[in-house]
Amino acid sequence: MKKDALLSITGVSFRYGAQTVLNNINLDVEKGEVIGIIGPNGAGKSTLLRLIAGYLSPDEGSIVFSGSPLKDYDRRSLARHIATLPQSLDMPFPYTVEEFIVMGRYPYDRRSFSYGAEEKEMASEIMKDMNIGHLASRQINTLSEGERQKVYLAQCIVQDPEVLLLDEPVSHLDIKHQMRVLEILEGLHGEGLTILMILHDLNLASEFCSRMVLIVQGSIYTDGPPAATLTYENIEKVYDTVVIVRENPLSKKPFVIPVSRKYLTRDDKSQ
Amino acid sequence: MKENPQPATGNRQRRIILIFVTLSILLVCSIILSLSYGKDLSTVLAGLFSYEGFGLVLRKIRIPRTVMAFLVGGSLGVCGVTLQSILRNPLAEPYTLGVSGGASLGITVSTVIQMQNILGAYAYPLMGFAGALVSIIVVYTLSMRRSFNPNSMILFGIVASLVFSSVVFFIFSLLDPDKMQLTLMWLMGDLASLDISLIPFYVPLLLAPAVILFFFGKELDILSLGGEKAHYLGVHPPRAYKILFILTSVLTGLCVSASGIIGFVGLIVPHVLRNIIGAPHTRLLFASYLGGAFFLIISDVFSRYLLYPVELPVGVVTGIFGGLILLFLLTRKR
Numbered sequence: 001m002k003k004d005a006l007l008s009i010t011g012v013s014f015r016y017g018a019q020t021v022l023n024n025i026n027l028d029v030e031k032g033e034v035i036g037i038i039g040p041n042g043a044g045k046s047t048l049l050r051l052i053a054g055y056l057s058p059d060e061g062s063i064v065f066s067g068s069p070l071k072d073y074d075r076r077s078l079a080r081h082i083a084t085l086p087q088s089l090d091m092p093f094p095y096t097v098e099e100f101i102v103m104g105r106y107p108y109d110r111r112s113f114s115y116g117a118e119e120k121e122m123a124s125e126i127m128k129d130m131n132i133g134h135l136a137s138r139q140i141n142t143l144s145e146g147e148r149q150k151v152y153l154a155q156c157i158v159q160d161p162e163v164l165l166l167d168e169p170v171s172h173l174d175i176k177h178q179m180r181v182l183e184i185l186e187g188l189h190g191e192g193l194t195i196l197m198i199l200h201d202l203n204l205a206s207e208f209c210s211r212m213v214l215i216v217q218g219s220i221y222t223d224g225p226p227a228a229t230l231t232y233e234n235i236e237k238v239y240d241t242v243v244i245v246r247e248n249p250l251s252k253k254p255f256v257i258p259v260s261r262k263y264l265t266r267d268d269k270s271q
Numbered sequence: 272m273k274e275n276p277q278p279a280t281g282n283r284q285r286r287i288i289l290i291f292v293t294l295s296i297l298l299v300c301s302i303i304l305s306l307s308y309g310k311d312l313s314t315v316l317a318g319l320f321s322y323e324g325f326g327l328v329l330r331k332i333r334i335p336r337t338v339m340a341f342l343v344g345g346s347l348g349v350c351g352v353t354l355q356s357i358l359r360n361p362l363a364e365p366y367t368l369g370v371s372g373g374a375s376l377g378i379t380v381s382t383v384i385q386m387q388n389i390l391g392a393y394a395y396p397l398m399g400f401a402g403a404l405v406s407i408i409v410v411y412t413l414s415m416r417r418s419f420n421p422n423s424m425i426l427f428g429i430v431a432s433l434v435f436s437s438v439v440f441f442i443f444s445l446l447d448p449d450k451m452q453l454t455l456m457w458l459m460g461d462l463a464s465l466d467i468s469l470i471p472f473y474v475p476l477l478l479a480p481a482v483i484l485f486f487f488g489k490e491l492d493i494l495s496l497g498g499e500k501a502h503y504l505g506v507h508p509p510r511a512y513k514i515l516f517i518l519t520s521v522l523t524g525l526c527v528s529a530s531g532i533i534g535f536v537g538l539i540v541p542h543v544l545r546n547i548i549g550a551p552h553t554r555l556l557f558a559s560y561l562g563g564a565f566f567l568i569i570s571d572v573f574s575r576y577l578l579y580p581v582e583l584p585v586g587v588v589t590g591i592f593g594g595l596i597l598l599f600l601l602t603r604k605r
Contacts, residue, residue, distance in 0.1 A: 103496075113485075
């Protein structure tokens with residue numbers, strides 16, 4: 001465990017009943033890192049994120065944030081440091097974008113009847129920065145998937161966190177919105193935000209993350225920069241799929257091309 | 272882009288103020304109507320300062336009824352808002368969590384064992400509230416056995432409600448229907464039969480939980496996003512669910528003990544107002560208090576004079592009006 005790590009996860013295990021979901025996870029996160037958590041479905045990625053967010057508590061091991069155990073933070077002070085966007089969020093009531101985003105100020109402004117001018121000002125600044133100012137008085141349920149994801153993200157930013165945890169933030173979006181959302185995150189990273197996100201798209205993860213953690217069956221399989229994680233050996237083994245890995249000519253990051261079995265010769269298949 | 276959101280916000284704020292002014296005017300009009308029906312205003316004003324004739328009618332009947340309709344209507348309104356938010360269901364109502372079933376059983380038992388011989392006019396309110404408390408404790412304890420969340424609350428609330436009302440019907444089936452007439456009236460919601468000596472107790476008891484609930488507007492906003500997201504925004508959902516469950520159940524239990532089961536107020540009022548004033552809960556709570564009070568006072572006026580001189584149980588009137596309004600809202604083209 002490094003002394004100066006912002007977040008230290010040491011020997012963490014988690015079980016749902018008899019089923020072990022995570023087993024002896026060790027992970028140190030430095031301030032300002034952008035970490036992509038990748039791995040097959042059911043590997044325990046979301047559970048890891050929920051543990052870091054304080055929603056679940058580990059059965060074994062410890063999670064230390066900013067020098068204090070995570071369990072010593074009360075909910076509200078943790079919400080001032082860590083903002084989390086779960087995989088799905090549904091809203092039964094007709095909030096407008098502005099009303100929804102300003103809720104991110106709750107950890108700072110709890111007892112007054114409604115959010116003050118300062119809080120609303122902050123929310124509208126962030127909406128402007130994210131180019132969603134024009135949506136302010138629209139109802140969230142009338143937005144497109146891409147717009148909605150930006151609105152959800154804006155609420156997290158309004159929380160003014162040091163760490164942002166995202167569970168598949170771009171999975172349902174088209175390529176344009178995927179890039180817009182990830183570019184927004186890149187900008188936030190430039191301002192010093194630490195980001196951990198679960199991504200299914202290996203190429204997007206490679207393009208936007210400085211470090212990738214590959215989780216398989218509840219354990220960390222590899223942990224390192226994209227070039228070291230996204231090797232064809234790792235991916236073929238973990239995902240049981242034949243791939244070709246090349247280098248993106250502009251970003252110099254690896255990108256992964258899956259290959260259908262029908263193009264493989266008998267020799268390839270038997271390997 | 273810079274000036275775009277500002278006017279919209281300003282417009283909405285003016286709209287919200289306008290809605291509150293309208294609600295307050297409607298409420299004042301309904302109160303005046305409830306006090307003065309069939310008389311002119313000068314008679315009512317004179318009556319307020321007199322202890323004879325119409326003054327006595329005002330003091331003994333119309334003012335107490337209007338006060339209770341105001342408090343019960345407002346309370347059911349805010350309980351409806353709160354439960355709709357934590358259960359994340361715009362069709363939840365104060366009775367969804369089983370309070371009414373327990374209260375009904377309390378009242379029915381009270382009739383069967385002739386509690387009014389011992390407690391007199393206090394029998395129904397006390398036994399009704401005792402029954403409500405039993406059901407609150409049952410639902411709370413059962414929900415604690417699993418994680419205390421909206422699903423377990425709904426599940427055990429509905430089960431408790433079904434069991435209690437089945438026992439009520441069982442008792443009804445054994446007894447002489449004539450004896451149960453009063454109980455039946457009460458079960459349909461009845462603002463007429465509360466003894467006025469109890470009103471000084473009910474006023475603070477009904478006001479206190481409602482006032483506390485007004486301070487939970489922001490929590491309700493956040494809880495309505497679901498337990499997991501609420502957690503991430505700094506609310507402790509299980510604790511908040513427990514506090515809000517107890518506040519709304521006790522308040523609903525008090526309402527039921529005072530005036531029986533008045534349906535649809537706590538469902539329709541928040542539902543309609545949310546469409547008009549928007550989802551944020553602080554203003555929805557205030558608006559629903561005013562709206563619930565208005566709706567129950569005006570329904571009470573109808574219940575008294577629609578088939579004059581026969582008086583209808585007010586719960587029947589709210590049920591018919593509320594049902595029709597809901598039907599209209601649900602079938603309206605969006």
